[in-house]
Amino acid sequence: MSRKSDRNTTPELPERGEPIISIKGLRNAFGDQVVHNDLDLEVRRGEILGVVGGSGTGKSVLMRSIIGLQSPEQGEISVLGRNVCGGERNYLGIRRRWGVLFQGGALFSTLTVGENVTVPMKEFYPDISQDLRHEIALYKIMLSGLPASAANKYPSELSGGMKKRAGLARALALDPDLLFLDEPTAGLDPIGAAAFDALTRELQQTLGFTVFLITHDLDTLHEICDRVAVLADQKVIGIGTIDELLATDHPWIQEYFNGPRGRAAKTAQIRAHPADYEI
Numbered sequence: 001m002s003r004k005s006d007r008n009t010t011p012e013l014p015e016r017g018e019p020i021i022s023i024k025g026l027r028n029a030f031g032d033q034v035v036h037n038d039l040d041l042e043v044r045r046g047e048i049l050g051v052v053g054g055s056g057t058g059k060s061v062l063m064r065s066i067i068g069l070q071s072p073e074q075g076e077i078s079v080l081g082r083n084v085c086g087g088e089r090n091y092l093g094i095r096r097r098w099g100v101l102f103q104g105g106a107l108f109s110t111l112t113v114g115e116n117v118t119v120p121m122k123e124f125y126p127d128i129s130q131d132l133r134h135e136i137a138l139y140k141i142m143l144s145g146l147p148a149s150a151a152n153k154y155p156s157e158l159s160g161g162m163k164k165r166a167g168l169a170r171a172l173a174l175d176p177d178l179l180f181l182d183e184p185t186a187g188l189d190p191i192g193a194a195a196f197d198a199l200t201r202e203l204q205q206t207l208g209f210t211v212f213l214i215t216h217d218l219d220t221l222h223e224i225c226d227r228v229a230v231l232a233d234q235k236v237i238g239i240g241t242i243d244e245l246l247a248t249d250h251p252w253i254q255e256y257f258n259g260p261r262g263r264a265a266k267t268a269q270i271r272a273h274p275a276d277y278e279i
């Protein structure tokens with residue numbers, strides 16, 4: 001149990017490859033519906049972990065549990081070495097260490113993109129001057145691949161792809177160690193989705209953060225994920241590279257990665273990066 005004085009101190013980052021999120025025995029239920037039971041998962045610092053599973057298997061609930069928006073019935077969740085279960089106070093000092101891109105962007109519709117990006121700065125660093133906040137926001141907006149002019153637009157004036165990028169800019173506002181992305185390429189055309197994948201990978205490699213990425217997009221999994229965790233039967237039933245997962249004989253995993261769409265994504269990956277494959 002963390003001592004009271006530990007809660008406000010900034011936890012240290014683990015070494016690269018060591019667990020930055022560690023979940024043990026997680027149980028989530030809504031009434032009679034058990035979503036997770038005895039679920040274990042480790043996310044390693046510096047990786048892009050893809051999280052997949054059929055609709056309703058609890059991917060978003062898992063993410064919400066990690067970031068404190070859902071109180072689990074049982075289990076332990078440790079983020080940056082801090083046990084975050086057991087109330088809001090345990091999140092003090094670490095909530096600012098992550099950024100979240102929710103499904104659909106979840107931008108505040110009455111604020112401009114620039115104002116949206118300054119929201120986390122205002123919350124966690126209220127002493128930063130307004131000018132500096134706007135300067136940082138502009139930098140994050142451009143880092144996310146939007147033109148500077150997007151800062152003065154309202155979400156309703158943006159395309160779906162631009163909204164995702166604006167949401168990403170807000171998620172990056174505090175230079176996070178951890179980035180949570182919930183279906184970031186859903187609703188994008190294939191070219192827009194590939195561009196968003198490339199941006200995610202480039203930012204992750206340049207800035208060094210860890211990514212927890214919920215997706216149904218097989219191209220994303222092949223193109224940018226270091227490992228993939230598969231949710232089914234209320235648990236993580238497999239975790240590893242796609243090749244490692246394919247070595248298991250779980251029917252859902254085989255169907256998912258070896259079905260027609262899975263094979264097409266793999267072929268596209270080989271065509272895009274032939275040097276990575278011995279043919």
Ligand SMILES: Nc1ncnc2c1ncn2[C@@H]1O[C@H](COP(=O)(O)OP(=O)(O)OP(=O)(O)O)[C@@H](O)[C@H]1O
Pocket residue numbers: 030035053054055056057058059060061062
């Ligand atoms: N606040 C809630 N109250 C009641 N049930 C909920 C709540 N949040 C989620 N659920 C249920 O928990 C289950 C898992 O939901 P979740 O959104 O995590 O699924 P998912 O794997 O992300 O699905 P999808 O791929 O369709 O987005 C669903 O059956 C959902 O209806």
